[in-house]
Amino acid sequence: MLTEAQAWAALEAVPDPEVPVVSVVELGIVRELHCRPGGVTVVVTPTYSGCPATEVIGDTIRAALENAGAGEVRLQTRLDPAWTSDWIGEAAREKLRAYGIVPPSGKAAAGAAQPIRFVKRRLACPRCGSDDTERLSEFGSTACKSTWRCKACLEPFEYFKPI
Structure with a gap:
């Protein structure tokens, strides 16, 4: 059985197909990971519901985990809460800037009104x-x-x- 640390390490190496300098983990697309006997379940939230790269991201996640020995890989898409750029970590922001x-910039407070x-x-x-x-x-x-x-x-x- 693949450990959670091994699964996260495999996903850290999965680049975003549109911005390959950052991983799908660094962008906050991968929300959760659950290792179980015989496989792994990955919860993903696309950057927006119509993102054309969603299928490619799912296929790449599945392949990376299978290559790491995960067994059966289940992908679960979660649209609520919606992805927010607040989920991009500081290190990933620096990688984007260098790219x-x-x-x-800024952090949106969850549920808070945003001034115009x-x-x-x-x-x-x-x-x-x-x-x-x-x-x-x-x-x-x-x-x-x-x-x-x-x-x-x-x-x-x-x-x-x-x-």
Whole structure:
């Protein structure tokens, strides 16, 4: 039987298919893991309910655990509570920044009302650090990211939207 520590280690090595610099564990997609005789059950929450990578993530999780000797792998999708970018750990935020994606900032209090702000957002460029940036598109390579450009170094970058 695979131990819980071995199962978590196998999942830490499963990269997100859209942002391969971070694992599905680091993004908070893997919520729970339950080892049982003959197999493992993994509870996952996709970054949003329509995420096109959900099936690929599930297949990759299953393959990683089977290769580690887990036996039968059951995947359970949990949509409530919905995934939030608050589940991205600090180390993963730094990996995103180094990769050229500005991670979401701030922490949303669970169930708390979020104030509406009518201030132009300024993001620091992940390459040169300048905050002289502009949004080019609300949607980037995936629906969970937006596309920005630094006016100082002229490099485009993506912003992982807070959800």
